[in-house]
Amino acid sequence: MKLGMIGLGKMGLNLVTNLQQHEQQVVAYDLNKAARDQATAVGAQAAPDTTTLIAQLPTPRLIWVMVPAGQITQDVITELSQKLSAGDMVIDGGNSFYRDSLAHNALLAEQGIHFFDVGTSGGMAGALNGGNFMIGGDQAQFATIEPLFKAIAAPGGYLYTGAVGSGHYLKMIHNGIEYGMMQAIAEGFDVLEHSEFDYDHAAVAAMWNHGSVIRSWLMELAADAFKEDPGLKHLQGKMYSSGEGKWTLEEALRLQVPTPVIAASLMNRYRSMEDDTYTGKVVAALRNQFGGHAVDKK
Numbered sequence: 001m002k003l004g005m006i007g008l009g010k011m012g013l014n015l016v017t018n019l020q021q022h023e024q025q026v027v028a029y030d031l032n033k034a035a036r037d038q039a040t041a042v043g044a045q046a047a048p049d050t051t052t053l054i055a056q057l058p059t060p061r062l063i064w065v066m067v068p069a070g071q072i073t074q075d076v077i078t079e080l081s082q083k084l085s086a087g088d089m090v091i092d093g094g095n096s097f098y099r100d101s102l103a104h105n106a107l108l109a110e111q112g113i114h115f116f117d118v119g120t121s122g123g124m125a126g127a128l129n130g131g132n133f134m135i136g137g138d139q140a141q142f143a144t145i146e147p148l149f150k151a152i153a154a155p156g157g158y159l160y161t162g163a164v165g166s167g168h169y170l171k172m173i174h175n176g177i178e179y180g181m182m183q184a185i186a187e188g189f190d191v192l193e194h195s196e197f198d199y200d201h202a203a204v205a206a207m208w209n210h211g212s213v214i215r216s217w218l219m220e221l222a223a224d225a226f227k228e229d230p231g232l233k234h235l236q237g238k239m240y241s242s243g244e245g246k247w248t249l250e251e252a253l254r255l256q257v258p259t260p261v262i263a264a265s266l267m268n269r270y271r272s273m274e275d276d277t278y279t280g281k282v283v284a285a286l287r288n289q290f291g292g293h294a295v296d297k298k
Helices: 010-021 033-041 050-055 071-083 098-109 123-129 139-152 166-194 201-208 217-228 244-255 260-272 278-291
Strands: 002-006 025-029 062-065 089-092 114-121 131-136 153-162
Touching: 002 010, 002 050, 010 025, 010 033, 010 123, 010 139, 025 033, 025 050, 050 071, 062 071, 071 089, 071 098, 089 098, 089 139, 098 114, 098 166, 114 123, 114 139, 114 166, 123 131, 123 278, 131 139, 131 166, 139 153, 153 166, 166 201, 166 217, 166 244, 166 260, 166 278, 201 217, 217 278, 244 260, 260 278
Parallel strands: 002 025, 002 062, 062 089, 089 114, 131 153
Antiparallel strands: 114 131
């Protein structure tokens, strides 16, 4: 399958590499020429602009958008609505708000363009070596792109979730759960840090990940973070948020579903922006480990 990829950041470039390694042909575009050169280095074709990218794709064309959620995604979708033709397909694999995805679908549908909102999980490692994908869109059209996800997802790591909007909705809830899980891990290590005992946090996390009830990829990442920076002394405990935890909480409030753990974890992220906390250090380290998200160094 030959497709276009717009957006070659830490996730987009890894997806391009994954696709190329699984015999999918990619024409890649990013505003940054250095990123386009990196895509060429892994075997993809690079396009200097979206018009050239579109011209290099067979019809019906398939374009995967992997840019930051919000206005940038809106701008790219609007541009594609003006340049693509009926029958073409667009995937938004970023962390877009599901209501934005519904609006993007309506815009593209006016031109007969099919839209898929794809929640993407697994961080940079997953994008490169086997991702996790939650896919909303027309079911009949999904059959034409399913081989793509079979090729690049982890075993059992993709799901057709239903109508447009359902993919990003599911990813929103996934991220809300993620907030709570990271908060619990961080609070546990905060208590250990303040106890009378001298624990080796890296050893604790590694041991907990062998047979304990709380073993997980996040615990593995915690062990890695503590090995790299024992005590996390070089990090500030600021826990940035992408917005999906807030969206999850707002949706829970709309539906009147109690989500106290997710709510508390979101409040703690806001609190961390004021003063340095050890809990914040742990969550900041975990986000950096799995997603390459920015951290503030001391």
